[in-house]
Amino acid sequence: MxxxxxxxxxxxxxxxxxxxxxxxxxxxxxxxxxxxxxxxxxxxxxxxxxxxxxxxxxxxxxxxxxxxxxxxxxxxxxxxxxxxxxxxxxxxxxxxxxxxxxxxxxxxxxxxxxxxxxxxxxxxDAMSYREFEDLTILDYENRTRAFVKIQEGCSNFCSYCIIPYARGPLRSRTPESVLTEVRKLVAQGFGEIVLTGIHIGAYGAGLSEQTDLSDLVVRIALTPGLKRLRLGSVEPLDITPRLIDAVARIRTVCRHLHIPLQSGDDHILQMMNRKYTTFEFSRLIGAIRGQIPEIAITTDVITGFPGETDEHFDNTYEFIKDIGFSRTHVFKYSPRKGTPAAVLPGQVPAEVKDLRSRRLIALDRENQKRYAAGFIGSNLEVLAEEPADGDNDLWEGLTDTYIRVLFKSSEDIRGKLVNVRAVKLKGTSLLARMRI
Ligand code: SF4
Incomplete structure (x- = not known):
């Protein structure tokens, strides 16, 4: 046995x-x-x-x-x-x-x-790890979406983050190895490929050839039969005009960028060792939306970072509201032993973090609804994932813009791209009708 x-x-x-x-x-x-x-x-x-x-x-x-x-x-x-x-x-x-x-x-x-x-x-010692360790997935149990790891490590040393110590320095998987895996997954019928890693915007670091994430995206997009390519989280400073151009131009690349903000206050950003200002961040979003107005921009934010006052928090709240992210993942700061932020003065009490996080989650819900509502009446392409709970005819799936869509189908359409027309909001999702 x-x-x-x-x-x-x-x-x-x-x-x-x-x-x-x-x-x-x-x-x-x-x-x-x-x-x-x-x-x-x-x-x-x-x-x-x-x-x-x-x-x-x-x-x-x-x-x-x-x-x-x-x-x-x-x-x-x-x-x-x-x-x-x-x-x-x-x-x-x-x-x-x-x-x-x-x-x-x-x-x-x-x-x-x-x-x-x-x-x-x-x-x-993770700091001595220099090689990208190729892992190969020979078979998948679920055939809707497949992740492909393209990169390992991070050298940013954000002051709250333990990851650079756990994963070690930047190294990249060779384009040939990435392309081989993508071709195999496409041949197996996956509807969506998601590029993942610790800091994928630094793709190319550690390789002998000069290349970057936008080159890789363009090469992957040429894979015959590829339906959808989604990028995992990309740090704001790694989003280049060429990358924006690739997302704008290539139909198979999802109109979705996940760009971690972490704080909407310049002082806190500096304390976090994030190397951009809110002005630079919002200029970047303006440049992206200038080329792809309907793009989904999702983000991560940390609340309760040491020294975060009500005023700093209000700045973050207003910034998130102004940008209108289509989704925000809210994290409460938690000190990690061995990181500079863990020993900063002004640790924020748990109940204050709770309150701030609840406010941001409520704001996120409004932002999600506003973004999804903008697609009511539009024809959308959805990657069908699975029947929604308790109703075998009601399917759910995601648009390339990362909106969850619910629609009726009596056929098994798992893993297929289907055309629907968005009818109305249901919570933060869209209810839609299948188009023939
Ligand atoms: S938060 Fe992200 S970019 Fe910053 S150190 Fe951690 S892994 Fe690197």
């Missing part, structure tokens, strides 16, 4: 991609991949350390796996494992800790840990 392997992913899209690649490696070695709640022979937990909550949740999930089957091999990987291998090894039952490298060797390492009398630890 085939051995069973189960996976749990915490954190970002890059982690999701890497888990998918590890699951695929297990399947190609004859393992059956099963739900994390099932009894398995191997549990792999891909951890996150972006916040303290990430650390705590990672530890909880590890313990849950140990309880589920104390005989199983428990492997812990990802950013929390990289930055705190000692804490992970202290959890009874952990057999393998591999950090942010060595995921391509996961099956081999699990089999080594299975035979080893003591836990195996391959975590090294």
């Amino acid at each position: 085939a051995k069973k392997a189960a996976f749990f992913t915490l954190g970002c899209k890059t982690n999701q991609y890497e888990t998918e690649a590890m699951a695929s490696a297990f399947r190609s070695h004859g393992y059956e991949t099963v739900d994390f709640d099932e009894t398995a022979d191997v549990y792999i937990i891909n951890t996150c350390t972006v916040t303290h909550l990430g650390d705590r949740k990672s530890r909880q999930v590890i313990r849950r796996a140990v309880r589920k089957n104390p005989e199983a091999v428990i492997g812990v990987t990802g950013c929390y494992a990289q930055t705190s291998p000692g804490e992970v090894l202290n959890i009874p039952g952990v057999d393998l800790v591999i950090g942010t490298r060595d995921k391509s060797r996961i099956v081999e390492l699990v089999e080594e840990a299975e035979k080893s009398p003591r836990p195996v630890n391959t975590v090294g």
Whole structure:
């Protein structure tokens, strides 16, 4: 009987991609991949350390796996494992800790840990990692959207962020390797390819040839049969005129840019070591909208950064309102040990962070509705994902502009691009009718 392997992913899209690649490696070695709640022979937990909550949740999930089957091999990987291998090894039952490298060797390492009398630890110094580790996904379980990791590491050192210490310096996957994976995914019928990484705007760093993200986008877009290409988060300073031009010109590239703002106050931006001002940010948005008026611009914002006063917060609130992002992910600041911001004076009380975050979430809801409402009466192309809860005829999917759309179809249209006409708002989504 085939051995069973189960996976749990915490954190970002890059982690999701890497888990998918590890699951695929297990399947190609004859393992059956099963739900994390099932009894398995191997549990792999891909951890996150972006916040303290990430650390705590990672530890909880590890313990849950140990309880589920104390005989199983428990492997812990990802950013929390990289930055705190000692804490992970202290959890009874952990057999393998591999950090942010060595995921391509996961099956081999699990089999080594299975035979080893003591836990195996391959975590090294992330700052010395220089090579991009190619991971290949040989098969996917879900065929709507596939992530392709193009880059690793970050050298920005935002003062609140632990990621540069967990993932190490910038390195890039070769264009040939990216294109090979994209072609394979397109041949397998994926409707949307999403480029992901830690800092994809720095794509090209570490490669021998001179290239950048816009070159890569143009090359990928030439892939025969490609339906949609979406970019993951791109830092504001990495958005070049050529990149905007590529999004504007190439039909398969989604009219959607996720550009992290983090704060709408210049003093806080400076304290965060973000290297732009609100003026520069809004000028960038103006340039993008000048070329692509209907584009979706989504963002991340952190509230409760040390020293954030009511006035700084109000500036952020007003800035987000003025820009009118189509979606804002709101994060409450949480200090990360080892980062400069963790020791800054003026840590903001939890209840103030809660209040500010609730206000921003309410503002985001209004912004989402306003943006989606602008498409009522328009014909839209939607990538059908799955039937909405409890109604097999009601499907949901996303437009290239990242609006969730609900529409009726009696056929199984999973993974297909369908044409609909938007009729009205339903919450922050659009209700639509299929067009023949
Ligand atoms: S750009 Fe800043 S927030 Fe993003 S990963 Fe790098 S250091 Fe962290």
